Amino acid sequence: MSRVYNFSAGPAVLPEDVLKEAAAEMLDYRGTGMSVMEMSHRSKAYDTIIKEAESDLRDLLHIPDNYKVLFLQGGASQQFAMVPMNLMKNKVADYILTGQWAKKAYQEGSIYGKANAIASSADKTFSYIPDCSDLPVSEDADYVYICENNTIYGTKYWTLPDTKGKLLVADQSSCFLSEPVDVTKYGLIFAGAQKNVGPAGTVIVIVREDLVTEDVLPGTPTMLRYKTHADAESLYNTPPTYGIYMCGKVFKWLKARGGLAAMKEYNEKKAEILYDFLDASQLFKGTVVKKDRSLMNVPFVTGDEELDALFVKESKAAGFENLKGHRTVGGMRASIYNAMPAEGVEKLVEFMADFEKKHRK
Numbered sequence: 001m002s003r004v005y006n007f008s009a010g011p012a013v014l015p016e017d018v019l020k021e022a023a024a025e026m027l028d029y030r031g032t033g034m035s036v037m038e039m040s041h042r043s044k045a046y047d048t049i050i051k052e053a054e055s056d057l058r059d060l061l062h063i064p065d066n067y068k069v070l071f072l073q074g075g076a077s078q079q080f081a082m083v084p085m086n087l088m089k090n091k092v093a094d095y096i097l098t099g100q101w102a103k104k105a106y107q108e109g110s111i112y113g114k115a116n117a118i119a120s121s122a123d124k125t126f127s128y129i130p131d132c133s134d135l136p137v138s139e140d141a142d143y144v145y146i147c148e149n150n151t152i153y154g155t156k157y158w159t160l161p162d163t164k165g166k167l168l169v170a171d172q173s174s175c176f177l178s179e180p181v182d183v184t185k186y187g188l189i190f191a192g193a194q195k196n197v198g199p200a201g202t203v204i205v206i207v208r209e210d211l212v213t214e215d216v217l218p219g220t221p222t223m224l225r226y227k228t229h230a231d232a233e234s235l236y237n238t239p240p241t242y243g244i245y246m247c248g249k250v251f252k253w254l255k256a257r258g259g260l261a262a263m264k265e266y267n268e269k270k271a272e273i274l275y276d277f278l279d280a281s282q283l284f285k286g287t288v289v290k291k292d293r294s295l296m297n298v299p300f301v302t303g304d305e306e307l308d309a310l311f312v313k314e315s316k317a318a319g320f321e322n323l324k325g326h327r328t329v330g331g332m333r334a335s336i337y338n339a340m341p342a343e344g345v346e347k348l349v350e351f352m353a354d355f356e357k358k359h360r361k
């Protein structure tokens, strides 16, 4: 068996220990004689799995009691619709455009009401986070929406926007559980699991209890109401059972490693190895304004498209997978989520240094 260093933006690398544990439990989950995949979501064994997943997540993020935790399906993209359907009571919402995912959410929001783009970094290919200290927040806005870590462009909000008292909604898909978060600052947080916490197919929503009401936009399907899932503790219908089980294992792995503060420290150390190299390099260059750099997604270029393509090809041959940048930006991108070991980043930097020696003009 040989595993590569997988720098994919998502679905992405998972902790090897978690995968091994899942493999060991594959055929007979703790004496049940079946795999979790084959198990009723109403069974006692599964009830323990989903309850433990929720309670471990609550521990990790210190989620207050007045917030619901929901395990849903439909990916992060479905939340682009569920958020306005459930929260757009005045039919007005403000969006900050920091990349493709924020833009998609904004476009979806505009189907249901008046979506305002109140700030944007489109003018410089989303390479920075706009100044959010004095935003023109709409008086009747139901919420202000951000994509907190921009997976494609490699930017991250290091200070949350001043929403002037309005509800903050955040897509945390690609930074979820990478650092401690003060949940009370948000009305709603959502995250697709496949970036930092588990397999694709599960999306996690953390929503303040008072926002979970029957008062949704007319025509909102039962399955797209937060209340449906909150009332049934994520078991209204068959949830993504195996995905939740895997997320639960990742939560336990995070707890065993010291929780989110320890994870943040580790992630900072990893990112620093790569950013320090990029800052000193004569060939490679990071594409993001320094103060807005993500710890999770690191885009970089050589400035020469052919050389970029050669780098992607040669790095792949050397066991570094998925370093090609997103099709809309080109260049390279290394996603270094929680489960990427520091060793993977060190080896990548060694490889980049060798490549630089050969190709520097």
Ligand SMILES: *Cc1c(COP(=O)(O)O)cnc(C)c1O
Binding pocket: 010, 074, 075, 076, 077, 078, 101, 147, 149, 150, 151, 171, 172, 173, 174, 192, 195
């Ligand atoms: C990947 C990603 C999405 C889309 O996720 P899906 O689960 O494919 O819908 C949305 N937002 C962010 C920040 C992402 O990284």
